[in-house]
Amino acid sequence: MYKYGEMFIVSFFSGFIARALMLRIDYRQFPSFPQSYLIHLSMGFIASVLGSLALPVLLEEEFIAITFITIGAQHFREIRSLERDSMEKLEETELINKGSAYIEGIAKLFEARNYMALFTSLGTSIFYYFTNLEISIISAIIIGYMLHIMMKGPHISDIADVEITALTIRGYNIGVDDVIIMNVGEKAAWEKWKSEGIGIKIIPKDENARATLANLGQRQAIIHDLAILMGVKLDKGMEQFTPLARLELDYGILNIIIIPQEPDNEFIKEAIKKIPVLESSQKKPLKSIMGKKAAD
Amino acid sequence: MLKNYSETNSILAVITKKENHDIVFGGGAPIFLVENNQRLEELSMLIARITLGMVHDLGNNIKIIVKH
Numbered sequence: 001m002y003k004y005g006e007m008f009i010v011s012f013f014s015g016f017i018a019r020a021l022m023l024r025i026d027y028r029q030f031p032s033f034p035q036s037y038l039i040h041l042s043m044g045f046i047a048s049v050l051g052s053l054a055l056p057v058l059l060e061e062e063f064i065a066i067t068f069i070t071i072g073a074q075h076f077r078e079i080r081s082l083e084r085d086s087m088e089k090l091e092e093t094e095l096i097n098k099g100s101a102y103i104e105g106i107a108k109l110f111e112a113r114n115y116m117a118l119f120t121s122l123g124t125s126i127f128y129y130f131t132n133l134e135i136s137i138i139s140a141i142i143i144g145y146m147l148h149i150m151m152k153g154p155h156i157s158d159i160a161d162v163e164i165t166a167l168t169i170r171g172y173n174i175g176v177d178d179v180i181i182m183n184v185g186e187k188a189a190w191e192k193w194k195s196e197g198i199g200i201k202i203i204p205k206d207e208n209a210r211a212t213l214a215n216l217g218q219r220q221a222i223i224h225d226l227a228i229l230m231g232v233k234l235d236k237g238m239e240q241f242t243p244l245a246r247l248e249l250d251y252g253i254l255n256i257i258i259i260p261q262e263p264d265n266e267f268i269k270e271a272i273k274k275i276p277v278l279e280s281s282q283k284k285p286l287k288s289i290m291g292k293k294a295a296d
Numbered sequence: 297m298l299k300n301y302s303e304t305n306s307i308l309a310v311i312t313k314k315e316n317h318d319i320v321f322g323g324g325a326p327i328f329l330v331e332n333n334q335r336l337e338e339l340s341m342l343i344a345r346i347t348l349g350m351v352h353d354l355g356n357n358i359k360i361i362v363k364h
Contacts, residue, residue, distance in 0.1 A: 171353075171355070172352075172353035172355075183352045183353060184350075184351070184352075184353070185340060185350075185351035185352040185353030185354075185359045185360070186337070186340065186341055186344065186350075186351040187337050188341070189351070236348065237345055237348045239344075239348070239349060239350035239363070239364055240344075240350045240351065242364075
């Protein structure tokens with residue numbers, strides 16, 4: 001048998017399983033089953049093969065083989081653009097767009113997960129080389145789990161509080177509290193908003209959260225996910241029912257108006273809290289001295 | 297035609313009552329003058345559906361169609 005056979009098998013499987021466990025299907029239905037699933041599993045396969053081969057080739061002093069890893073990295077970068085392209089194309093088929101920030105976030109995540117598989121494999125093979133089989137398996141679990149935790153971003157519940165309120169209706173203008181968001185000129189549509197519409201207030205916890213919620217991509221992601229989770233009464237050519245999100249300028253509260261299919265306030269609240277905060281929309285003005293002083 | 301004219305976020309049509317003719321006139325968008333409130337609702341709804349736009353009410357029985 002190949003000299004590093006056992007090392008290769010252990011480290012390969014740890015990387016591959018780590019990748020496979022991350023491929024979960026949730027409400028977003030992304031990646032879609034079964035084709036996308038297979039694509040990502042095979043990419044994970046390549047990543048873990050690369051990761052588990054890195055140490056054996058070094059031990060054999062085949063330094064030229066390391067260049068293959070760089071080729072692999074190149075390949076994973078293509079995954080990001082591949083995912084981005086396909087999601088951008090599908091954007092026109094969505095009633096409520098994901099928005100480019102959300103798409104970029106998802107695409108980035110898929111690239112990163114391949115590196116995760118690669119590093120899990122590499123780490124396991126190093127542990128195997130210096131210790132034994134049992135310890136390397138345990139370390140594989142720990143490495144995989146740690147990388148998984150590291151890559152987990154915050155949720156809305158971490159940065160803001162959510163409140164459900166009734167809509168403010170002033171003549172044909174509707175909004176939340178004092179923020180007028182939409183002018184509905186059609187009597188039937190206006191009545192529907194009046195009877196079924198709800199207002200949602202997302203109240204930022206600090207200045208960082210305020211800057212994050214102000215991001216247009218983040219708002220679009222919230223509306224998109226909310227529409228998937230709670231349903232939305234909307235169709236093409238029915239622009240008057242589009243859910244909208246606008247800022248209250250004084251306190252940075254994000255106000256959303258929506259006509260949900262399931263008007264269950266408690267679950268709407270829970271749904272919003274679970275929505276991820278996009279990597280690209282996170283701003284941290286409090287990390288700077290000026291921002292911190294100005295916020296006092 | 298205006299240089300930066302785009303179909304979205306511009307007024308596509310104005311629907312108003314005949315008595316508003318001295319307030320609403322001219323410009324780039326077609327103006328529909330109607331007799332009564334019921335016709336006003338009906339016509340604005342129809343045009344909005346056909347243009348995939350949305351009806352806005354400016355008060356005084358003036359309705360505009362805008363595509364967002």
